[in-house]
Amino acid sequence: MKISLKSGFCLTAAICTLVISSPLAAQQTTEKAAIGTWGVDTTNMSKTVSAGDDFYRYVNEGWLKTAKAPTGIPYIDAFVEVYLSTEQRVGGIIAEARETTDAPGSPEQMIGDFHRSASDMERRNALGITPIASTLSIVAGTTDRNDIARIMAYPWIDGFMGGGVLANANDPTKQMAAVGVGGLTMPSRDYYLADAEPYIGHRKALLEYIASSLRRAGIDNPDARAEKIMALELEIAKRQWSLGQQRDVVAMNNVMTPAQLKAYAPGFPWDVFLAEMQFDTQSQIKVTTDTATRDIAKLFAETPVADLQSFLTYKTLDAWADSLSEPWVQAHFEFHGKRMQDTSERRPAELEAIASVNAALGEEIGKAYVAEYFGASDRAKVQEMVGYLRDTYRARIQKLEWMDEPTRAEALVKLEKVASYIGYPEKWHDRSNVRITADDYVGNQNRLINWVRADNLKKLTEPTRSWEFPYSPQEINAGYSQSKNSITFPAGVLQPPFFDPKADAAVNFGSIAAVIGHEFGHGFDDQGSRSDGEGKIRDWWTKASRAEFEKRTAGLVDQFNQYDALPGLKINGRQNLGENIGDLGGLSVAYAAYQTYVKEKQGGKAPVIGGFTGDQRFFLAWAQLWRNITSEGETRRRTLSDPHSPGEFRVNGIVRNVDAWYKAFNVKPGDKLYLPPERRVRIW
Numbered sequence: 001m002k003i004s005l006k007s008g009f010c011l012t013a014a015i016c017t018l019v020i021s022s023p024l025a026a027q028q029t030t031e032k033a034a035i036g037t038w039g040v041d042t043t044n045m046s047k048t049v050s051a052g053d054d055f056y057r058y059v060n061e062g063w064l065k066t067a068k069a070p071t072g073i074p075y076i077d078a079f080v081e082v083y084l085s086t087e088q089r090v091g092g093i094i095a096e097a098r099e100t101t102d103a104p105g106s107p108e109q110m111i112g113d114f115h116r117s118a119s120d121m122e123r124r125n126a127l128g129i130t131p132i133a134s135t136l137s138i139v140a141g142t143t144d145r146n147d148i149a150r151i152m153a154y155p156w157i158d159g160f161m162g163g164g165v166l167a168n169a170n171d172p173t174k175q176m177a178a179v180g181v182g183g184l185t186m187p188s189r190d191y192y193l194a195d196a197e198p199y200i201g202h203r204k205a206l207l208e209y210i211a212s213s214l215r216r217a218g219i220d221n222p223d224a225r226a227e228k229i230m231a232l233e234l235e236i237a238k239r240q241w242s243l244g245q246q247r248d249v250v251a252m253n254n255v256m257t258p259a260q261l262k263a264y265a266p267g268f269p270w271d272v273f274l275a276e277m278q279f280d281t282q283s284q285i286k287v288t289t290d291t292a293t294r295d296i297a298k299l300f301a302e303t304p305v306a307d308l309q310s311f312l313t314y315k316t317l318d319a320w321a322d323s324l325s326e327p328w329v330q331a332h333f334e335f336h337g338k339r340m341q342d343t344s345e346r347r348p349a350e351l352e353a354i355a356s357v358n359a360a361l362g363e364e365i366g367k368a369y370v371a372e373y374f375g376a377s378d379r380a381k382v383q384e385m386v387g388y389l390r391d392t393y394r395a396r397i398q399k400l401e402w403m404d405e406p407t408r409a410e411a412l413v414k415l416e417k418v419a420s421y422i423g424y425p426e427k428w429h430d431r432s433n434v435r436i437t438a439d440d441y442v443g444n445q446n447r448l449i450n451w452v453r454a455d456n457l458k459k460l461t462e463p464t465r466s467w468e469f470p471y472s473p474q475e476i477n478a479g480y481s482q483s484k485n486s487i488t489f490p491a492g493v494l495q496p497p498f499f500d501p502k503a504d505a506a507v508n509f510g511s512i513a514a515v516i517g518h519e520f521g522h523g524f525d526d527q528g529s530r531s532d533g534e535g536k537i538r539d540w541w542t543k544a545s546r547a548e549f550e551k552r553t554a555g556l557v558d559q560f561n562q563y564d565a566l567p568g569l570k571i572n573g574r575q576n577l578g579e580n581i582g583d584l585g586g587l588s589v590a591y592a593a594y595q596t597y598v599k600e601k602q603g604g605k606a607p608v609i610g611g612f613t614g615d616q617r618f619f620l621a622w623a624q625l626w627r628n629i630t631s632e633g634e635t636r637r638r639t640l641s642d643p644h645s646p647g648e649f650r651v652n653g654i655v656r657n658v659d660a661w662y663k664a665f666n667v668k669p670g671d672k673l674y675l676p677p678e679r680r681v682r683i684w
């Protein structure tokens with residue numbers, strides 16, 4: 001596959017800088033933005049819905065009526081659109097790698113051979129279940145609870161007790177060993193516990209999926225085993241924490257010695273498990289969901305060894321199904337894709353293969369990706385915007401009426417210490433010693449998983465790696481790391497509609513700047529605010545300021561609790577609070593930053609473009625950014641397992657709290673989104 005560049009696309013950074021003097025000054029050029037002519041496609045705007053009644057549909061009605069999710073993906077939104085074009089580029093990088101050198105351990109060899117192993121369906125079909133036969137016999141060979149605990153520590157076996165390496169929240173310069181619980185096939189505990197449709201039907205389908213997986217693998221008594229496995233998952237679900245509880249960074253920060261862990265959570269052979277994890281020399285273990293770990297350790301002791309064995313057999317089949325032969329891939333899709341997410345059909349096999357290489361060798365591909373598609377000037381432009389956002393947050397924190405002086409001083413210190421990482425990491429991992437072959441898809445993945453385990457163990461002996469990215473460079477994402485007090489914007493997200501150097505400044509402030517503001521905002525959301533500038537969990541708030549903060553955030557919880565993600569399924573305002581604070585702070589601060597920009601660069605008056613004022617364009621961009629069409633199943637899955645609110649409410653639920661939006665669109669009492677000023681939530 002050859003990469004094709006759209007006409008008018010920036011070929012090199014050098015050419016771009018000839019016409020773009022400032023990252024946000026595109027309206028002075030005659031270049032066309034990637035969307036519409038200046039960044040928002042106004043042909044999608046509604047002629048019947050008013051801004052004040054439903055801003056989301058006012059901006060996006062035309063698109064919502066015509067857009068379609070691509071084959072094999074249960075939704076379409078800005079992330080998917082950017083992903084698909086990025087995937088084309090990744091496909092080009094893979095095709096090139098396949099034709100280049102075969103030197104073992106070179107990125108080209110690894111990428112090329114991994115792709116061969118993934119896309120050779122003929123061989124995968126011939127092998128059937130053989131690639132996981134050795135893992136299945138390890139499970140079958142267990143004879144007691146010690147054996148079961150030991151293999152639950154293997155990185156490529158999916159048990160319900162797991163381990164990993166996490167930042168030490170009490171001293172984030174170091175990493176520490178951690179244990180926690182898992183074990184559910186469905187997206188969250190609600191799917192097991194809710195006594196209503198569609199959950200009852202989902203549980204029935206899961207039981208059938210488990211039984212048919214065992215049957216296909218030639219395991220005896222598949223139906224009886226499936227009943228036991230299902231019953232065990234149900235018991236695990238009862239003991240797990242909700243997503244809202246798991247967001248509580250203080251409640252999750254339980255540090256114990258191995259001896260304390262054994263006394264606290266008896267029933268699970270911790271000595272055996274920790275030794276296999278190579279955690280036995282650690283003096284401290286982080287026990288994330290402590291009461292769930294304790295209760296599930298007890299459940300482990302009460303469950304017959306034969307049932308634990310059946311459970312691990314099934315988990316192995318489920319975890320590897322989509323890397324095996326056609327019947328396994330199809331069955332995996334029928335349950336996880338179709339049943340859980342309402343995806344109507346599978347993605348084309350050639351795209352599945354590209355996605356698989358991209359996920360497994362994200363950095364090896366990412367290095368080639370940024371060399372070709374991300375220039376130093378892109379980084380400088382985004383860095384400049386980060387500066388705008390930091391300056392604006394600083395000015396606003398300095399003036400916040402509800403915050404007292406001691407808390408303000410701490411908040412300002414934390415703000416200055418937020419580190420930003422843009423595009424790609426300064427250092428890359430060296431995985432050249434991982435053997436990747438053209439004929440061993442499962443083995444390739446196993447060896448990469450083993451490499452990650454070994455690398456995690458190294459982290460226990462090193463200072464925290466500030467250079468390490470949480471994403472591969474081509475990923476369409478952005479994030480705040482609480483333990484590093486840092487924000488990261490990989491190259492993948494720095495594309496239209498998130499960031500378009502050719503778009504109007506108001507559009508870039510209403511999109512990428514608001515996204516940057518969102519990530520800054522996580523440092524000061526309900527959880528981020530519980531750690532300091534060093535990333536350490538520490539209460540730096542006075543009682544009075546904390547009470548004021550919580551009064552405000554409670555208003556946002558109440559508002560979002562009213563919104564229906566689906567008929568009969570409300571948004572959980574508490575669970576989604578951090579993301580909603582991020583959106584509200586991000587949009588408010590980005591708006592103020594835009595005002596500064598207009599003052600500094602446009603003589604205090606933004607031009608009118610296409611009949612829209614600068615303020616209007618700013619909010620139109622935000623609404624366009626979150627347009628989406630999402631299947632019912634996927635909306636349900638996210639509402640119950642993901643703290644982000646659906647796009648409609650990231651728009652309507654946020655703008656109605658921002659005074660400038662009322663002014664920009666002349667929103668008045670009587671309009672459906674209207675909130676009287678005293679009910680608008682203002683935090684940062």
Ligand SMILES: [Zn+2]
Nearest residue numbers: 518522579582
């Ligand atoms: Zn967020």
